[in-house]
Amino acid sequence: MFELSLAEARAALRARKLSARELTTAYLGAVEQLNPQLNAYITTTPELALTHADAADASLARGEHGALTGIPLAIKDLFATKGVRTTAASKILAPFIPPYESTVTANLLRDGAVFLGKANLDEFAMGSSNMTSAFGAVTNPWKRAGSNTPLVPGGSSGGSAAAVAARIALGATATDTGGSIRQPAAFCGIAGIKPTYGRCSRWGVVAFASSLDQAGPVARTVEDCAILLGSMAGFDAKDSTSADIAVPDFAAACARGVKGLRIGVPKEYRMDGMAPEIDALWQQGLAWLRDAGATIVDVSLPHTKYGLATYYIVAPAEASSNLARYDGVRYGARSPGRDLIEMYENTRADGFGAEVKRRIMIGTYVLSAGYYDAYYLKAQKVRALILRDFTEAFEKVDALLTPTAPSAAFGQGEKMDDPVTMYLNDIFTVPVNMAGLPGLSVPAGLDAAGLPLGLQIIGRPFDEETVFAVGAAIERAAGFTARPSIRAEG
């Protein structure tokens, strides 16, 4: 049962070969069994899940179903869920139970999904390792061959990716500000798409960097991602940056093929010192697409090298302001003080972890009088140039193919000495957020240690269909059948 893809499970449910209660009960059992090892969930909601499942069975019995009726999902704990604790993996929100449901999760519920619980993440989605969660690190279900070293699942959507890879969720919601869907998807050997900025509503999603944050799904297949995104996406009048554009049939696009498509290879993504196996996989991916009828075109994205530096100005700047609301006054944790200022200081000192504090300080600094022009304003100008690079490239090609991350999953505790080493994980993913484009990571192969590696497909704004078509073609060619060592079976 755990080997069924979302699409297959959905078909079985509709054919009444499987009930939603059976499926959900199995997944809840797997969660109970494996979550202590993985720590992929911060909060599990078995009773709620069974309520959702029974409702799904009732509608299936009536011959009615939505796109996700009876499908058990993990919800990244950054999405507000009505009546269910929503922590953003931070101490400061540890006691917070929202009286509202985010638009994205409401869309999933509308379509009949079953929520198993809230998935772990880096605190406030700030991180690439899931090591910054106030609720403990998440362990990647994959191990290096012959080693028991616990590996990171990537981040920030590490809990979502680990849960899906270990088959303790059939799919999951995630969010991506600089790579937080694609990098953990790559590290955990699953698919994940960050759609175009504006495709999914941000309403009810705890904000990290508003101009970059986008919700998207992680799942075990490209098609499963397409099905999930179809439910999550859509215009929302409550989010001024949400796009009033119809949601196409993403799943149908997966079957399109790539014949006649022009696939760009940005030369600036071939970094000095890039792992040979990453480069080899990239070449392999291009060969698969060429074999499937696509034309490979060299393109240039000259401002790529500024992407990461620019991101680490824009994202912390917005975060420093977005996180000002966690002040202990109205909700969440409060640490008392003799006066208001001391209460703020104690609350925020106790409530935020080191990485969040670092980014608040960086953001506060770059927006300060006297530094604003040199940092924030300049970063916005560079951001416009990064977007222009992509726009010009997309005059010549229909999609771009790049590696998702510069390495496979690393060990817990590695890369922790220098924040910049950690930030380098996002070097291939960050420019996509800066330009607001859709980016999909597809598992395409293994490194020498047997760990999964991903390839990233980048598309034009609101052209997720082409991205899915290319991703599905790579998925078919790669025939990725490797499985993590920790997973639910049966």
Next chain:
Amino acid sequence: MAYTLEGETGSWEVVCGLEVHAQVISKSKLFSGASAEYGAEPNSQVSLVDAAFPGMLPVINRECVAQAVRTGLGLNAQINLWSRFDRKNYFYADLPQGYQISQFAHPVVGEGKVEVTLPDGSTKEIGITRLHLEQDAGKSLHDQDPTKSFIDLNRSGVALMEIVSEPDIRSPEEAGAYLTKLRQILRYLGTCDGNMDEGSMRADVNVSVRKAGEAFRTRCEIKNVNSIRFVMQAVEAEAKRQIGIWEAGGEVVQETRLFDPSKNETRSMRSKEDAHDYRYFPDPDLLPLVLTQDFVDGLKTHLPELPDAKTARFVREYGLSAYDARILVMEQATADFYETLAKGRDAKMAANWMMGDFFAALNRTSTTIETSPVSAANLGALIDLIADNTINGRIAKEVFEAMVETGDHPADIVEKKGLRQVTDTGAIDAAVGAVLTANADKVAQYKAGQEKLFGFFVGQVMKAMAGKGNPALVNEALKKKLA
């Protein structure tokens, strides 16, 4: 004669600019659907957006934008078709987001101007620098508990227009005249109720002083002054304080100050050390505010007639003096009352009745034009009774007092009290005859040249007729008999 303050070193000129925060009249808040109404139970009008819950997003209220544009048009100002919202970051307990959404770099309204009339009748133009939209904060209540402060978020997120003037103001009177005019325009437009006592209009007052011909010296900002009178007092008090510092060889420090009306002085609010760095940056939750010229033109078409235009029309159409016209135009309701009254009647007489007995009655009874017991229709009917000689002017005053008391129609009062004017020449002749007979000595004096006695005879006749004699006919009859 320009306003100056005399110091030990000679005359000082006062330089003042005002930042007025005007609460926008709208059903809901600037970025949320919560009600913007004043005076509700604390924290009863707070949406999740206003309380800055995680993941909540602002959505611009179109009506608030329209109100800002209307105000800009009313201030003869440039409307910026492209403007943008920025975040002004600072921590305070009644600022849930930790930032105020405002328009820092690109306001929706640019430069404009307002013409004010000073007490001596002269006029002066005050430049408007800009008008922008921003969120109001909540309210901190420090007097409810000995150790805790309470927070009311009803006002959190309500739309404000910040209207910034050029430093064109040179005296307390000009500051008062500017605020009065601004409030009048806002009220005419229906974009702000201008009620300073409810806090829906507040002023930050920037003051500096200088010797004639100098460049501007350092200014201080007096925050949140909440009446026109206090603004005028604050300008003078602050100017005098600064003159004292300069003349003692000191240096005025740029700072934020508060005005204490009970002591008529300003005092420092916060020192330079904890001066805020607001870290303004464009709000990434909002798209730039883009207006079409059609939208602006549509609002322009439906603007009401504004005070300056109405004053000019009253002078032109009703033959009023500019002074009288300005008084009648002061408030929209007064102007409307006057126009109802003057329609088809002697416009001068209507103006005199309104500005004389009517205003006096409102004052005396502490009523307003809206709550007045005397309606425009009834006051008009009274004027009609004078015009058609049903009553004379003196009786009219008596009838008017009865109208104030009872709210009755003047014709009913005249009937009930039997105040109809006597125009029967026979009755008048009889009364005249009786008075002259009874005062034969005075008649002799009159005929000997004491013509002033004519008034005495008129008075006696009117008295004999209980005031109801037609004054013209009484005069005529007297003249004939005394000839």
